[in-house]
Amino acid sequence: MTAATTPPAVCCAPAARPAAPAETRRPLVLAVLAVAVWCIIYWQLEPFSTWAVAQLPVAPGSHLKEALAFFIFDTPKVLMLLGLVVFLMGVVRSFFSPERTRAFLAGRHEGLGNVAAAGLGILTPFCSCSAVPLFVGFVSAGVPLGVTFSFLIASPMINEVALGLLFGLVGWQVAATYLAFGLSVAIVAGWVIGQLRLEGWLEAWVRDLRSSTVDLASRHLSAVDRIEAGLEALRDIFGRVWLWIILGIAAGAFIHGYVPAALLGQIMGSDHWWSVPAAVLIGVPIYSNAAGIIPVVEALLGKGAALGTVLAFMMAVTALSAPEMIILRKVLSPRLLAVFVAIVTIGIVAVGYLLNALFA
Amino acid sequence: MKDVKVLGPGCKRCVATAAMVQAEADRLGIPVTIEKVTDYAAIAGYGIAATPGIVVDGRVVHAGGLPKAADLAGWLSAA
Numbered sequence: 150m151t152a153a154t155t156p157p158a159v160c161c162a163p164a165a166r167p168a169a170p171a172e173t174r175r176p177l178v179l180a181v182l183a184v185a186v187w188c189i190i191y192w193q194l195e196p197f198s199t200w201a202v203a204q205l206p207v208a209p210g211s212h213l214k215e216a217l218a219f220f221i222f223d224t225p226k227v228l229m230l231l232g233l234v235v236f237l238m239g240v241v242r243s244f245f246s247p248e249r250t251r252a253f254l255a256g257r258h259e260g261l262g263n264v265a266a267a268g269l270g271i272l273t274p275f276c277s278c279s280a281v282p283l284f285v286g287f288v289s290a291g292v293p294l295g296v297t298f299s300f301l302i303a304s305p306m307i308n309e310v311a312l313g314l315l316f317g318l319v320g321w322q323v324a325a326t327y328l329a330f331g332l333s334v335a336i337v338a339g340w341v342i343g344q345l346r347l348e349g350w351l352e353a354w355v356r357d358l359r360s361s362t363v364d365l366a367s368r369h370l371s372a373v374d375r376i377e378a379g380l381e382a383l384r385d386i387f388g389r390v391w392l393w394i395i396l397g398i399a400a401g402a403f404i405h406g407y408v409p410a411a412l413l414g415q416i417m418g419s420d421h422w423w424s425v426p427a428a429v430l431i432g433v434p435i436y437s438n439a440a441g442i443i444p445v446v447e448a449l450l451g452k453g454a455a456l457g458t459v460l461a462f463m464m465a466v467t468a469l470s471a472p473e474m475i476i477l478r479k480v481l482s483p484r485l486l487a488v489f490v491a492i493v494t495i496g497i498v499a500v501g502y503l504l505n506a507l508f509a
Numbered sequence: 510m511k512d513v514k515v516l517g518p519g520c521k522r523c524v525a526t527a528a529m530v531q532a533e534a535d536r537l538g539i540p541v542t543i544e545k546v547t548d549y550a551a552i553a554g555y556g557i558a559a560t561p562g563i564v565v566d567g568r569v570v571h572a573g574g575l576p577k578a579a580d581l582a583g584w585l586s587a588a
Contacts, residue, residue: 247558248558248572251558279560282549282552285552285553286553479549
């Protein structure tokens with residue numbers, strides 16, 4: 150973590166931009182003010198939404214009213230939480246880069262390497278359109294295949310959006326459980342893939358590629374640069390996910406208002422052995438990001454669905470998706486892709502059963 | 510003439526990055542040739558792990574995310 154603060158070591162640092170003292174302090178003050186305003190608004194959301202729902206010409210206690218109340222309260226709440234979490238993580242992530250992570254992981258032994266890769270997967274900024282360059286960049290630079298997979302599994306499944314929203318909407322216990330068991334799936338699945346020695350099942354062009362690692366001369370980032378990085382993350386991630394979130398909240402509102410608790414408890418409760426694998430099989434082809442799925446998770450848990458079943462569903466939705474498979478097919482042979490999907494699926498199902506047994 | 514390569518599989522940000530390079534070069538009056546490298550093997554050959562990447566006269570100067578205009582000016586005007 151301290152690596153980011155060391156001065157640029159190599160020849161070609163870009164010219165530092167001159168910064169006047171007044172200019173450097175203003176964004177800091179603005180950031181603090183913005184967070185304070187955020188807190189004030191956030192604390193008023195519940196009374197405001199209660200008031201707004203009461204003004205609606207809908208019969209109290211009706212299904213529609215319940216659904217609307219969920220939607221009207223959750224939409225601003227989720228969007229505000231997401232904004233804060235994405236901004237803060239954008240600041241934290243300015244300390245990490247895929248190149249630095251790769252340099253750290255190259256030549257690591259499996260085992261500890263899997264643990265480090267899964268942990269760094271949470272912190273390293275990486276978007277799904279970068280999945281192939283990242284995968285190829287890791288493997289060709291000598292990061293073991295299983296360690297690369299640990300990174301690739303953890304990164305979309307456990308991220309700031311997922312943890313921040315779970316924490317805000319469902320509680321820290323569920324967020325911590327998701328973090329611990331999501332990391333376990335990423336570590337163990339990557340380790341198993343490493344033990345199987347499947348390097349030969351990579352596409353030939355990936356296998357033959359040996360690249361050097363590039364040493365990017367990064368200029369020293371000031372506090373203002375990091376705040377700017379946070380704002381950039383806010384613009385970028387918010388722009389990509391806001392529609393998913395609204396759709397997710399609408400789905401959550403529908404479940405909250407209309408789906409009978411008895412029925413849901415029966416299907417997604419912990420009584421049936423098949424409910425976990427069924428939730429995972431339904432979740433794998435569904436493509437949504439974590440932000441869209443968490444309002445659904447909130448509504449399902451509120452209706453008495455079992456924790457393990459719901460979290461397994463969420464892991465399946467975020468960790469495995471059809472678009473990601475299509476992208477990864479460019480570097481993995483069909484056999485290796487199948488092994489990857491199978492191992493991750495088994496891991497998620499196991500976590501679902503385990504959690505249902507622990508929290509029964 | 511500066512030789513600039515934008516590394517990326519053709520995602521939205523890669524297109525935006527190429528446009529930023531062109532705009533900054535025009536502003537500074539520096540003649541550039543911009544080439545988009547979309548082949549995954551070629552991109553990996555430059556040693557980057559995140560796209561878009563920028564290569565100026567054969568040297569990798571940037572990887573991952575949109576560049577800053579001020580940095581672009583620095584890379585383009587460096588001898």
